[in-house]
Amino acid sequence: MTTNSAEQEGDRREMGGRLRQAREYVGFSQEEVAQYLGVSRSALSNIETGQRKVDALELRKLASLYKRPVTYFTGDDPEIEAVGEDVAHLARKAAELSAEDRAELGRFADFLRARKRSEEG
Numbered sequence: 485m486t487t488n489s490a491e492q493e494g495d496r497r498e499m500g501g502r503l504r505q506a507r508e509y510v511g512f513s514q515e516e517v518a519q520y521l522g523v524s525r526s527a528l529s530n531i532e533t534g535q536r537k538v539d540a541l542e543l544r545k546l547a548s549l550y551k552r553p554v555t556y557f558t559g560d561d562p563e564i565e566a567v568g569e570d571v572a573h574l575a576r577k578a579a580e581l582s583a584e585d586r587a588e589l590g591r592f593a594d595f596l597r598a599r600k601r602s603e604e605g
Contacts, residue, residue: 495559497534502557504532506550521545551576 507517518528530536547554578586
């Protein structure tokens with residue numbers, strides 16, 4: 485196996501792991517996602533373990549289903565690299581809120597920050 489081939493296999497495993505984690509996070513079974521994609525459950529399992537390549541159309545459908553950018557699965561998401569997965573998750577959830585609810589969320593974040601400062605100082 486060449487280095488390039490081993491590197492590609494590692495990349496497939498990483499992507500598959502991200503796909504599995506996203507599926508589990510949203511609470512879908514492999515069977516449900518496989519039906520959505522139009523593939524067998526074993527094909528989806530192979531994608532999630534990195535044993536099968538995922539084509540671009542499948543990846544776009546999965547990203548849409550899991551409400552994540554394609555770059556999240558490819559490991560090229562600059563937002564996640566800059567702020568971390570937990571903060572990116574909060575941002576995605578906050579984007580779904582009304583303007584009033586986002587303002588309330590901002591006030592709550594200010595409260596948490598002030599509470600942390602008072603505990604430290």
